[in-house]
Amino acid sequence: MLVYVRGAGDIATGVAARLVRAGVSVVMADIAVPTCIRRTISFCEAIRLGEVQVEGIRARLAQTPAEALAITEAGDVAVVVDPQAKMLDELKPAAVVDAILAKRNLGTTRDMAPAVIAVGPGFTAPVDCDAVVETMRGHFLGRVITQGSPQPNTGVPGVIAGYGKERVIHSPAAGVFRSDRAIGDIVSAGDVIGYADDTPMCTQIDGCLRGLLANGVQVTEGFKCADVDPRGDTSYINYISDKATSVGGGVLEALAMLTDIFRG
Known part of the structure; x- marks a missing residue:
């Protein structure tokens, strides 16, 4: 199964990692000059560097849909510069995941793939996606929503060790x-x-x-x-965050609900 992930920052990378570990092939798309800051655990760095590894998973930059498919067939994540999702017609993924985290919909529609999953505020299921995953830290983080929208963006970063x-x-x-x-x-x-x-x-x-x-x-x-x-622990820069891991689990659950990925 091939999944096309819009966005390749730290949350999107958490999504991709969980999908890859479940046996799913992943192509990720981002802008030509990514603006993520957690670059040590973001696959979008492949756009700048050509190739990166996060938690043992390798991502490589692809220039064309054919090259992207070849990279996924080799077991790696393919990263493409495709902010308008123009490669979808050639890639024909089983699902599209919008993990841009723009707090608004930048053009994702339900007709992009058989299953369309969104991440975070700005989406309403089943209007512009089949399911949306909650990204707000707290009791509902990572939950799959099939009717309605996630909690709205507060503009306040999550609290870590007392600081937001x-x-x-x-x-x-x-x-x-x-x-x-x-x-x-x-x-x-x-x-x-x-x-x-x-x-x-x-x-x-x-x-x-x-x-x-x-x-x-x-x-x-x-x-x-x-x-x-x-917290001052330098080792954390090498690991996908708890939030990204939880959101990735929600996307994997939504994929199981919407496709036959785990059905014999």
């Missing part, structure tokens, strides 16, 4: 992002972690820099550029 919005660093100005920091660095409150052109941005808390935008990305004022984990 304080752990996320947004650009104070428009410009080109640059940083001499690396994901995994231990930082202290007040440290400069990067610049938008010449305007510095600082962390408000101590912890491990677990997310950092790639150098050279054009940002707007308020753009999310970094994430500090107050």
